[in-house]
Amino acid sequence: MYKKLFIPGPTHVxxxxxxxxxxxMIGHRSKDYSDLQGAVRPKLQKVLYTEQPVFLxxxxxxxxxxxxxxxxxxxxxxxxxxxxxxARWYEVAVAxxxxxxxxxxxxxxxxxxxxxxxxxxxxxxDVLTVTFNETSTGVMNPLKDIAALxxxxxxxxxxxxxxxxxxxxxxxxxDAWGLDVVLASTQKCFALPPGLAVAAVSERALKRAExxxxxxxxxxxxxxxxxxxxxxxxxxPAVSLLYAxxxxxxxxxxxxxxxxxxRHIEMANxxxxxxxxxxxxxxxxxxxSNTVTTVKNTRGISVADLNKALxxxxxxxxNGYGSKLREKTFRIAHMGDLTVADVNWLLGQINDILGLE
Amino acid sequence: MYKKLFIPGPTHVxxxxxxxxxxxMIGHRSKDYSDLQGAVRPKLQKVLYTEQPVFLxxxxxxxxxxxxxxxxxxxxxxxxxxxxxxARWYEVAVAxxxxxxxxxxxxxxxxxxxxxxxxxxxxxxDVLTVTFNETSTGVMNPLKDIAALxxxxxxxxxxxxxxxxxxxxxxxxxDAWGLDVVLASTQKCFALPPGLAVAAVSERALKRAExxxxxxxxxxxxxxxxxxxxxxxxxxPAVSLLYAxxxxxxxxxxxxxxxxxxRHIEMANxxxxxxxxxxxxxxxxxxxSNTVTTVKNTRGISVADLNKALxxxxxxxxNGYGSKLREKTFRIAHMGDLTVADVNWLLGQINDILGLE
Numbered sequence: 001m002y003k004k005l006f007i008p009g010p011t012h013v014x015x016x017x018x019x020x021x022x023x024x025m026i027g028h029r030s031k032d033y034s035d036l037q038g039a040v041r042p043k044l045q046k047v048l049y050t051e052q053p054v055f056l057x058x059x060x061x062x063x064x065x066x067x068x069x070x071x072x073x074x075x076x077x078x079x080x081x082x083x084x085x086x087a088r089w090y091e092v093a094v095a096x097x098x099x100x101x102x103x104x105x106x107x108x109x110x111x112x113x114x115x116x117x118x119x120x121x122x123x124x125x126d127v128l129t130v131t132f133n134e135t136s137t138g139v140m141n142p143l144k145d146i147a148a149l150x151x152x153x154x155x156x157x158x159x160x161x162x163x164x165x166x167x168x169x170x171x172x173x174x175d176a177w178g179l180d181v182v183l184a185s186t187q188k189c190f191a192l193p194p195g196l197a198v199a200a201v202s203e204r205a206l207k208r209a210e211x212x213x214x215x216x217x218x219x220x221x222x223x224x225x226x227x228x229x230x231x232x233x234x235x236x237p238a239v240s241l242l243y244a245x246x247x248x249x250x251x252x253x254x255x256x257x258x259x260x261x262x263r264h265i266e267m268a269n270x271x272x273x274x275x276x277x278x279x280x281x282x283x284x285x286x287x288x289s290n291t292v293t294t295v296k297n298t299r300g301i302s303v304a305d306l307n308k309a310l311x312x313x314x315x316x317x318x319n320g321y322g323s324k325l326r327e328k329t330f331r332i333a334h335m336g337d338l339t340v341a342d343v344n345w346l347l348g349q350i351n352d353i354l355g356l357e
Numbered sequence: 358m359y360k361k362l363f364i365p366g367p368t369h370v371x372x373x374x375x376x377x378x379x380x381x382m383i384g385h386r387s388k389d390y391s392d393l394q395g396a397v398r399p400k401l402q403k404v405l406y407t408e409q410p411v412f413l414x415x416x417x418x419x420x421x422x423x424x425x426x427x428x429x430x431x432x433x434x435x436x437x438x439x440x441x442x443x444a445r446w447y448e449v450a451v452a453x454x455x456x457x458x459x460x461x462x463x464x465x466x467x468x469x470x471x472x473x474x475x476x477x478x479x480x481x482x483d484v485l486t487v488t489f490n491e492t493s494t495g496v497m498n499p500l501k502d503i504a505a506l507x508x509x510x511x512x513x514x515x516x517x518x519x520x521x522x523x524x525x526x527x528x529x530x531x532d533a534w535g536l537d538v539v540l541a542s543t544q545k546c547f548a549l550p551p552g553l554a555v556a557a558v559s560e561r562a563l564k565r566a567e568x569x570x571x572x573x574x575x576x577x578x579x580x581x582x583x584x585x586x587x588x589x590x591x592x593x594p595a596v597s598l599l600y601a602x603x604x605x606x607x608x609x610x611x612x613x614x615x616x617x618x619x620r621h622i623e624m625a626n627x628x629x630x631x632x633x634x635x636x637x638x639x640x641x642x643x644x645x646s647n648t649v650t651t652v653k654n655t656r657g658i659s660v661a662d663l664n665k666a667l668x669x670x671x672x673x674x675x676n677g678y679g680s681k682l683r684e685k686t687f688r689i690a691h692m693g694d695l696t697v698a699d700v701n702w703l704l705g706q707i708n709d710i711l712g713l714e
Contacts, residue, residue, distance in 0.1 A: 002381045003383075005382060005383075007384050009593065010382045010383070010384060010593065010596060012382060013381075013382040018378070018379040018380075018381070018382075019379055021375070021378040021379060021550070021597060022372075022375040022378060023375075024359045024370070024375070025362060025367045025368070025369060025370040025544075025550060026360075026362075027362060027364050027367060027673060027675075028551070030673070058415065058416055058417050058551065058552045059415055059420065060415050060575075060593045060594075061592075061593075062574070062575055062591070063416065063420070063575035063576075063592065066573065066574045092574045095571065095572070095573055095574040095577065096573055096574065097570065185593060187382075187593060187596075193378070193596055193597035193598075194385070194593040194594065194596055195415045195553070195594075195595030195596075195597070195598055196552070214452065214453055214454035215452070216423065216453055217419070217423045217449045217453065218416070218417070218419055218420035219420075220452065235417035235418075235419040236366065236417045236418075236544055236551040237551065237552075238415075238550070238595070238598075239367060239544075239552075240375070240378060240550035240551075240552070240597070241550075241552055241595075316387070318384075
C-alpha cells in the first residue's frame with residue numbers, strides 16, 4: 001500500500017511530477033538540453049528572489065554542503081549548531097581539513113543574531129554557516145535577521161545557508177538579505193524525487209572561491225559558472241530530474257510564491273494547534289518551523305507503533321531524529337505539495353488510532 | 358522529433374526504463390527503500406563479477422572520480438593518459454591538492470602494461486588510475502593485463518578505474534582481476550537516465566581510506582560502508598533512478614551477461630567494418646573500444662551538418678571531442694540497449710545522407 005509521506009524528505013511527489021521524468025533522453029551538450037536548463041534558470045531565480053546564478057548539481061544536499069565549505073574558507077568557518085543537521089556542517093569541515101569552530105545552542109532553541117555576533121566577534125572568521133530550517137528539532141532560524149547583522153558588522157564574511165528543508169517552502173530573499181550560498185536538495189519542499197541539489201551563489205562567494213586553493217573539482221563554482229553561462233553543467237546533469245524540476249517550477253509559479261509560503265504556514269498552524277492541544281511543541285515557540293513540526297511525545301506512546309498503524313492507513317510520519325530524540329519526539333512534515341486537507345486527514349487518523357478527542 | 362542517441366552518453370533509454378522512474382516515492386530510511394537497494398546490490402555484484410561492495414552515489418561519474426582519488430592517495434598517484442577523459446584524473450588530483458604525475462601516450466594509442474611498469478618503477482606511487490574506455494579517442498585499454506602486472510609487481514598499489522563508458526557494456530571481472538575501485542555513471546552502457554554513480558570498492562581500497570586524513574565527506578567509502586550494510590546510503594539516494602536501475606538490472610541479467618558483452622562487440626564490428634570501408638579508424642587497431650568508435654573524417658565532411666541531417670531523421674551521433682578532434686573525427690556510440698539493427702539503420706542513414714555506396 002502506498003504511504004503518503006509526511007516525513008521531512010523525501011516528501012510526497014505528485015503523479016504529474018513523477019511522469020515528467022519520462023520524457024525521452026537528450027544529450028547534455030545539445031541545444032535541447034540548454035533549452036531545458038535555460039527554462040529552469042529564471043524560474044529558480046524567482047523562487048529564490050535573485051538575479052545571481054542558481055547552480056544545479058547531480059548530488060544530495062550534503063555533497064553541496066561539502067563543496068560550499070571547501071571552496072569558501074580561507075581562514076576559518078563559524079558553524080552555528082542547533083541540531084543534528086546544523087552539526088553536519090562541522091563534521092564536513094573536519095572531514096575536509098577546513099578550520100572551523102562551532103557555537104551550539106540547546107536543541108529546540110534557535111540561532112539569534114546576538115549569538116552570531118558574540119561568536120563572530122571572538123575570532124577571525126571568513127565564513128558563517130547557518131541552517132535555515134533544522135530538520136531534527138523543527139526549528140526555523142531567523143535567517144533574515146542573522147544576515148542583516150553579518151552584512152552590517154562583518155561585511156566580508158561569506159554566509160553559507162543549508163536551506164535543504166526550507167527552500168521552496170518558505171521565503172528566502174537571496175539578494176535582498178545579502179546571502180552568499182543558499183543550497184537545498186529538491187526532495188523536500190520542491191517535492192521532487194531526490195538526486196538534485198540547487199545553490200544560489202553570490203558574486204562575493206565566487207570571488208572568495210577564486211582565492212581558495214584545492215577547492216575541489218565536482219562542486220567548483222567557477223567551473224560551474226563557465227558552463228552555466230551556456231545553460232549547461234560541467235558534468236552530466238540529472239536530465240530526468242531536471243524535466244521534473246521544470247514541470248514543478250511551472251506549478252509552483254502557477255500557485256504563486258506568496259500563496260505557497262502561506263500554505264506552508266497554514267499547514268504548520270494546523271499541526272501546531274493540534275500539538276499544543278494533545279502534546280507539546282519541542283522547539284521554543286519563537287523558532288517554530290513552517291515546514292516541519294517536532295512534537296514532544298508527552299503521552300509516552302510508541303511512535304514506531306503509531307507509524308505502523310498509520311502505514312496501514314496509507315501515511316508515514318517521522319520518528320524523532322537520532323538517539324537523542326527518537327521516541328521522545330516525533331515529526332510531522334508539512335512541506336512541498338501537501339495541503340491543509342492532507343494534514344487534517346493525517347491528524348484525524350492519528351487521533352483515531354490513539355483515541356484522542 | 359525524438360533523436361535516438363548514438364552518442365557516448367547519455368545513451369538511448371528504453372520506455373520501460375523511463376517508466377520505472379515513476380513508482381511512488383518512499384522514505385530513504387524505510388524498509389521499502391532497504392528492500393530496493395537490497396534487490397539492486399547482488400545484481401550489480403553480478404555485473405561486476407564481485408563479492409565485494411558496490412556503492413551507489415547520487416552524483417555523476419566525475420564526482421566519484423574525485424571522491425576516489427581523494428581518499429586513496431597517501432603518497433602519490435600515477436595517472437595514465439590517452440585522451441581527454443583520462444586526463445581528467447590529473448585535473449581532479451590537482452584541484453584537490455593530491456600529489457600526482459601523469460604518463461601520456463599519443464591520442465589513439467592505448468596504455469599497455471609495459472608503459473605502466475616503466476612509470477610505476479620510477480616513483481613511489483601508491484595509486485594508479487586507468488581509464489578503461491577512453492570516450493574521446495575510442496580506445497579500450499587492456500585493463501586485465503594492466504591489473505595483472507600491478508598485482509604481481511606492485512601489490513600495494515591501489516588501482517582506480519574510470520569505467521564510465523565501459524561498465525555494463527564490456528566484461529570487467531572486478532575480483533578476479535584484482536581491481537580496487539571501478540566506477541561508472543549509469544547513463545552510458547547501463548542505458549539509464551544520468552544522476553547515479555556506481556563503484557565497486559575493494560577491501561584494499563577501504564583499508565587505504567582508513568589511513569587518509571581529510572578524505573572528504575560525501576564520497577567517504579567508510580561512512581558509505583556503514584550504511585551499505587543495512588542497504589542504505591548516508592545521504593539521500595536518487596530513489597527514482599534506483600527504481601530504473603533495478604528494472605534495468607533485471608533486463609540485463611535476463612539478456613545474459615555474455616550475450617550483452619557479445620552484442621556490444623557485434624555492434625562494434627559492424628561500425629568498424631563500415632569505418633574501414635568509407636573512412637579510417639582513429640585509434641590503433643590494437644585498442645579499439647567495444648562501446649564507442651572514433652572515426653577519422655578522411656572525407657573532410659562537415660560533421661555538424663551530418664548530425665543536423667541525422668537529427669531530421671531521428672538520430673544523433675557525436676562530433677570529435679574537444680578542439681583537438683572536433684570535425685577531424687566523429688564518434689558513434691554502440692552501447693547500452695542499442696542493437697545491431699539500430700546500428701545498421703544508423704549507418705544506412707549516414708550512407709544515404711552522404712551518398713556513400
